[in-house]
Amino acid sequence: MKLIRVGVLGCGNVGAPLVSLIARQQAVIEARKGVRLEVVAVAVRTLAKVRDITLPDGALTTDALAVVNNPDVDVVVELIGGVEPARELITTALRNGKPVITGNKELLAKHGAELYALADELGVDLLFEAAVAGGIPIVRALRESLRGEPVSRIMGIINGTTNFILTKMTEEGAEYADVLAEAQALGYAEADPTADVEGYDAGAKAAIMACIAFGADVVAGDVHHEGISMLSAADITMAKRLGYVVKLLGIAEQDRATGAIGVRVHPTMVPFTHPLASVRLAYNAVFVEGDSVGSLMFYGRGAGGDPTASAVLGDVIDAATNLSKNTHATLGAFPRATIRPIDEITTEYLLSMDVADRPGVLHAVTGVFARHGVSIRAAEQEGHGADARLVFITHDAVEASLQATVGELRELDEVLKVGTVLRVIKG
Numbered sequence: 001m002k003l004i005r006v007g008v009l010g011c012g013n014v015g016a017p018l019v020s021l022i023a024r025q026q027a028v029i030e031a032r033k034g035v036r037l038e039v040v041a042v043a044v045r046t047l048a049k050v051r052d053i054t055l056p057d058g059a060l061t062t063d064a065l066a067v068v069n070n071p072d073v074d075v076v077v078e079l080i081g082g083v084e085p086a087r088e089l090i091t092t093a094l095r096n097g098k099p100v101i102t103g104n105k106e107l108l109a110k111h112g113a114e115l116y117a118l119a120d121e122l123g124v125d126l127l128f129e130a131a132v133a134g135g136i137p138i139v140r141a142l143r144e145s146l147r148g149e150p151v152s153r154i155m156g157i158i159n160g161t162t163n164f165i166l167t168k169m170t171e172e173g174a175e176y177a178d179v180l181a182e183a184q185a186l187g188y189a190e191a192d193p194t195a196d197v198e199g200y201d202a203g204a205k206a207a208i209m210a211c212i213a214f215g216a217d218v219v220a221g222d223v224h225h226e227g228i229s230m231l232s233a234a235d236i237t238m239a240k241r242l243g244y245v246v247k248l249l250g251i252a253e254q255d256r257a258t259g260a261i262g263v264r265v266h267p268t269m270v271p272f273t274h275p276l277a278s279v280r281l282a283y284n285a286v287f288v289e290g291d292s293v294g295s296l297m298f299y300g301r302g303a304g305g306d307p308t309a310s311a312v313l314g315d316v317i318d319a320a321t322n323l324s325k326n327t328h329a330t331l332g333a334f335p336r337a338t339i340r341p342i343d344e345i346t347t348e349y350l351l352s353m354d355v356a357d358r359p360g361v362l363h364a365v366t367g368v369f370a371r372h373g374v375s376i377r378a379a380e381q382e383g384h385g386a387d388a389r390l391v392f393i394t395h396d397a398v399e400a401s402l403q404a405t406v407g408e409l410r411e412l413d414e415v416l417k418v419g420t421v422l423r424v425i426k427g
Helices: 015-033 064-069 086-095 105-122 138-145 160-172 176-186 200-214 233-241 305-324 361-371 399-411
Strands: 002-009 035-043 075-078 100-102 151-157 244-254 261-271 283-290 294-301 346-355 376-382 389-394 415-418 422-424
Touching: 002 015, 002 064, 002 305, 015 035, 015 305, 035 064, 035 305, 064 086, 075 086, 075 305, 086 100, 086 105, 100 105, 100 305, 105 200, 138 200, 138 283, 138 294, 151 200, 160 176, 160 233, 160 244, 160 283, 200 244, 200 261, 233 244, 233 346, 346 361, 346 399, 361 376, 361 389, 361 399, 399 415
Parallel strands: 002 035, 002 075, 075 100, 261 422
Antiparallel strands: 151 244, 151 283, 244 261, 283 294, 346 389, 346 415, 346 422, 376 389
């Protein structure tokens, strides 16, 4: 039996459940893996707070750097979040020869390749299952099981807050502002929900997955973001009537011809027949498409203290086992990615518009589509007279052409208002 002493930075929503889970699973882990995990140091913001965890005397400290430099700590778990001081603490731990487990998506989406390279250079583990989709083991699947798979696309519902909001809007016909208030009251959304509802949280996770899946350095700034705050109950109802559910998806794709990688987060119309359409409330799911395996979906609780602590503990066990065998996992080098801009993507789109009640409107509108090379797959009219609305679903079109179409439609006298533009995926 090999004793592995664990230092934890942060004892909040994930850190506290992690400490408790290690204690509960200690004997099982020892029997199965031959390592005994003991939490010997925990860095916290204040010592005054009462915590429902059991630790050795003197284990709590407000000095995170002291935990990282403590010679009695073998493995470091970073759960404080943010870029600094987390980056400095992780770098110091790695240079001290200590494996690091982190759930810090913000840091990895900005500086992941730098940290992965440092860990490989120093021969120690840097593991981060909890950085994407909570308890769903998508990082390990991409990093290990699918390492030799030519992955073409990853699509994910990777933010529970937005999926909760969109589920309520779909099933109850509620407006965005009302459901957001409910999500905040239930603790699903922060007081400032911007990171979630505008797609930045999902964007960081999508960047991390793209980096691993395609073997290139993709950072948060490479991701195109659109949020859900502009969606109305009418948009959701229209999509539903046409056979679609609206989901906020993180999508990462690689163009095989050029190697360019496109990563985007935006509301997307998902057909009822697609597996992602049935993912409800705060659950997450990641859909992976590969040349050999076809389609795979990973589903489960994408957030919350207990599921995320479970993901962290899996990484702690791997790091402890590797440490006991004097080995480590490797990710390899990540050259800077060639990023494919959003203007170059090709997909189907839904456009709706309020139009004037007079002859020749349809001819004028479809002429705009034709001038920009955007082919219409389906068209219908909602309402009559002053309430007339045209709804179009296109065939696959280039984003730049679609946006040029929308721009000209907004200047057209016959068009009173262009509604929400939604991208569409196929079933």
